[in-house]
Amino acid sequence: xxGITQAPTSQILAAGRRMTLRCTQDMRHNAMYWYxxxxxxGLRLIHYSNTAGTTGKGEVPDxxxxxxxxxxxxxxxxxxxxxxxxxxxxxASSRQQNTEAFFGQGTRLTxx
Amino acid sequence: DQQVKxxxxxxxxxxxxxxxxxxxxxxxMFDYFLWxxxxxxxxxxxxxxxxxxxxxxxxxxxxVFLNKSAKHLSxxxxxxxxxxxxxxxxxxxxxxxxADGLTFGKGTHLIIQP
Numbered sequence: 001x002x003g004i005t006q007a008p009t010s011q012i013l014a015a016g017r018r019m020t021l022r023c024t025q026d027m028r029h030n031a032m033y034w035y036x037x038x039x040x041x042g043l044r045l046i047h048y049s050n051t052a053g054t055t056g057k058g059e060v061p062d063x064x065x066x067x068x069x070x071x072x073x074x075x076x077x078x079x080x081x082x083x084x085x086x087x088x089x090x091x092a093s094s095r096q097q098n099t100e101a102f103f104g105q106g107t108r109l110t111x112x
Numbered sequence: 113d114q115q116v117k118x119x120x121x122x123x124x125x126x127x128x129x130x131x132x133x134x135x136x137x138x139x140x141m142f143d144y145f146l147w148x149x150x151x152x153x154x155x156x157x158x159x160x161x162x163x164x165x166x167x168x169x170x171x172x173x174x175x176v177f178l179n180k181s182a183k184h185l186s187x188x189x190x191x192x193x194x195x196x197x198x199x200x201x202x203x204x205x206x207x208x209x210x211a212d213g214l215t216f217g218k219g220t221h222l223i224i225q226p
Contacts, residue, residue: 004155033213033214035213035216040218041218042118042201042216042217042218042219043156043201043203043216044216045212045213045214045215048212048213050212056212058212058213090155090156092155097212097213098144098205098206098207098212098213098214099144099205099207100146100158100161101158101214102158103148103155103156103157104155105153105154105155106153106154106155
């Protein structure tokens with residue numbers, strides 16, 4: 001059982017480029033989340049989806065978009081990357097919204 | 113305004129002793145609390161949780177205590193082992209479906225000294 005798979009593991013991206021971080025879960029969880037982790041700031045919610053077909057904005061949504069076409073996939077897109085989006089990005093899922101969440105291994109993104 | 117606060121960025125404890133990690137919250141709508149453990153270059157892993165209807169939950173060496181009136185929770189690890197060295201995040205949510213997602217603290221780096 002893979003749980004949550006994120007791709008790529010790491011990426012160096014030129015500022016201004018478009019990038020999609022992929023996230024897939026095989027647990028049939030209803031809710032999915034994207035967090036970013038920055039030194040000294042902990043984990044901050046970017047976007048979430050409580051069920052397939054719905055999405056919502058978290059604490060730090062600017063510069064990011066998401067889609068939830070099906071239960072398993074929840075991609076995060078940076079339309080035009082900026083250096084402040086350099087971070088480690090974690091995708092997570094939970095059976096129901098706001099309960100115990102399971103995390104992927106993370107994507108380390110560097111925008112230069 | 114930080115809704116979940118972990119005021120100790122780091123904590124050093126001798127192996128075999130008790131580790132106590134603290135967490136405070138400000139949002140009175142939070143009713144479900146969790147602790148996560150994170151090793152470098154890995155995603156956070158769920159450790160233990162507690163609902164606001166309880167004041168204590170125990171799982172092996174890990175116990176979480178909740179003091180609702182003080183809006184405070186703590187994680188006790190006893191005895192502490194070298195593998196417990198990691199960053200610990202406290203998280204909270206409104207399980208009834210209010211604000212979405214888990215709200216995390218900034219983390220406490222626990223170092224277990226041999």
